[in-house]
Amino acid sequence: MKILRKILLALLVVFVLIQFYRPEKNEAPYRDVASFEADTKPTPEIKTILENKCYDCHSNKTEYPWYSEIAPMSYIIADHVEEGNEHFNVSAWDSYDTKKRDHKLDELIEEVEEGEMPEKGYQLLHGGFSEEEKEALIAWTRKVREQYQVSN
Numbered sequence: 001m002k003i004l005r006k007i008l009l010a011l012l013v014v015f016v017l018i019q020f021y022r023p024e025k026n027e028a029p030y031r032d033v034a035s036f037e038a039d040t041k042p043t044p045e046i047k048t049i050l051e052n053k054c055y056d057c058h059s060n061k062t063e064y065p066w067y068s069e070i071a072p073m074s075y076i077i078a079d080h081v082e083e084g085n086e087h088f089n090v091s092a093w094d095s096y097d098t099k100k101r102d103h104k105l106d107e108l109i110e111e112v113e114e115g116e117m118p119e120k121g122y123q124l125l126h127g128g129f130s131e132e133e134k135e136a137l138i139a140w141t142r143k144v145r146e147q148y149q150v151s152n
């Protein structure tokens with residue numbers, strides 16, 4: 001018993017200590033999706049899907065849930081947001097050339113088809129896709145890609 005109490009106390013101390021370090025947040029004053037949406041023209045339905053399921057990790061502004069204040073969740077979330085934006089950031093759409101845009105949307109279809117995006121943990125906490133949403137998002141993305149084939 002004594003050793004168990006010591007371990008629990010040590011864990012508690014660690015838990016308290018890690019609260020003092022706060023990872024940097026992804027919080028621009030507003031979510032910059034204007035050039036992405038001007039280019040890809042999402043319907044209101046698609047816009048809602050992207051806003052609710054994707055932009056938290058793929059734009060310059062994350063809507064943080066309350067539990068993101070608590071370590072170690074704060075670290076995990078910061079890590080996913082950073083990595084997500086490294087791969088695909090709609091707020092940096094202007095800096096992507098046509099080839100890169102097309103490639104990212106190709107990846108998007110693949111990730112969504114395979115159920116890889118939104119990330120599993122995010123799906124657990126925020127809810128996943130309905131079949132209709134998934135199909136609508138894929139159909140819309142295919143359409144946007146056609147526009148790039150023409151201009152290539």
Ligand code: HEC
Pocket residue numbers: 050053054055056057058080081083084085087088104105107108109111112117118119122
């Ligand atoms: C919780 C954060 C999170 C959410 C929410 C999220 N993603 Fe991601 N996304 C990531 C991370 C991390 C990566 C990089 C690692 C990987 O590819 O699995 C990524 C990678 C990607 C890539 C790039 C793949 C590549 O190889 O370039 C695309 C495209 C993508 N996500 C689309 C989406 C779409 C579409 C949604 C919404 C339906 C979404 N993501 C929601 C975190 C997220």
